[in-house]
Amino acid sequence: MSREHLRPVLQPSMSFDWIIGSDEAGAAHRLAQETSWALLDRVRRGTDPAVVDRVVGLASGEGLHDIAELWAGQSAHSLAGVLWRLYLLRRVVDADPEAAADLFRRGSEVSVTIDPIVAGAQEPVTPLSIVALCDTILRGAFVGDLGAALERAASYCRVMALGAADLADARDAHDDAHAGELTTRALRYSTLSQELHAGARRWRDGTLA
Numbered sequence: 001m002s003r004e005h006l007r008p009v010l011q012p013s014m015s016f017d018w019i020i021g022s023d024e025a026g027a028a029h030r031l032a033q034e035t036s037w038a039l040l041d042r043v044r045r046g047t048d049p050a051v052v053d054r055v056v057g058l059a060s061g062e063g064l065h066d067i068a069e070l071w072a073g074q075s076a077h078s079l080a081g082v083l084w085r086l087y088l089l090r091r092v093v094d095a096d097p098e099a100a101a102d103l104f105r106r107g108s109e110v111s112v113t114i115d116p117i118v119a120g121a122q123e124p125v126t127p128l129s130i131v132a133l134c135d136t137i138l139r140g141a142f143v144g145d146l147g148a149a150l151e152r153a154a155s156y157c158r159v160m161a162l163g164a165a166d167l168a169d170a171r172d173a174h175d176d177a178h179a180g181e182l183t184t185r186a187l188r189y190s191t192l193s194q195e196l197h198a199g200a201r202r203w204r205d206g207t208l209a
Contacts, residue, residue, distance in 0.1 A: 029078075032071050033209065036080035043142040056138050059090035076195035077202065078209040085192055085199075086141055086153055090134040097127030100160070104130055107163030118155035150200035157193035161186045 043055055058064055067087055074081035093100040105125045108116040120136075122129040137156065140149035168182035202208040 028070075029074065032074045032080035033078065035070055036074075036078070036083055040079065040083075040142060040146075052139060052143055055142055056090075056135055059087045059134075059138060060094045064091060076199050077207075082150060082196060082199035082203075082208070083141065085196060086138050086149070089153060089156070089192070090138050093130055093134045097131050101125050101127045101130045103160050103163030103167065104156075105163070106166045107159035107161070110162050110166050111159055113158070115155040115158045118152055119159055120152065121156075147200040147203045150196045150203065154193045154196040154200065157189045157196060161189035161193065164189060 039055065043052060058067060064087060067084065071080040071084035071087075074084060076082055076085065104116075104119075104121055108121075108125070119133065121133045133156065137149050137153050140146075140152070164182045164186035168179045168186060171179040171182060199208060
């Protein structure tokens with residue numbers, strides 16, 4: 001692990017509820033730090049595959065709401081922030097795997113980089129293989145090299161950005177509104193790729209908060 005994380009402080013539920021809604025400066029940030037580092041440490045210290053499955057499965061279950069409340073507002077300079085972004089990628093695919101697979105295929109076709117290879121989707125790219133890819137990336141963040149998982153996720157986002165931009169061009173002459181939505185999506189994927197790449201660098205140099 002890149003740095004010593006804060007030992008989580010067990011608190012009664014009333015205290016927990018107060019912190020989540022608190023106006024106290026830094027309270028939510030400290031809780032996000034503690035929970036993200038504690039979760040990563042818990043999974044890495046154990047060898048129970050069922051624990052890993054439960055942690056990864058949060059992306060498609062109701063538990064994601066709890067994670068969102070804790071981590072969604074954290075920056076990509078933090079562990080909570082980058083883990084949230086990985087969970088978000090998985091949830092987006094879960095919402096519409098066919099559309100995600102289409103964007104990845106398009107992005108791979110127009111890419112002139114090794115990003116499709118780094119991302120590593122199984123060929124042929126199908127909705128199931130995209131779901132499996134995002135699961136693998138998320139799993140790798142907890143049981144493998146977090147830096148490598150973040151770089152892989154960054155490559156995935158760059159391919160998805162290219163796919164969204166390519167589809168936006170194709171839709172432009174027929175549906176301006178849809179083309180605009182796809183352009184916005186491409187920009188969001190591009191931003192995510194930059195944030196995840198920066199997160200990988202911070203993990204490796206020990207500056208991820």
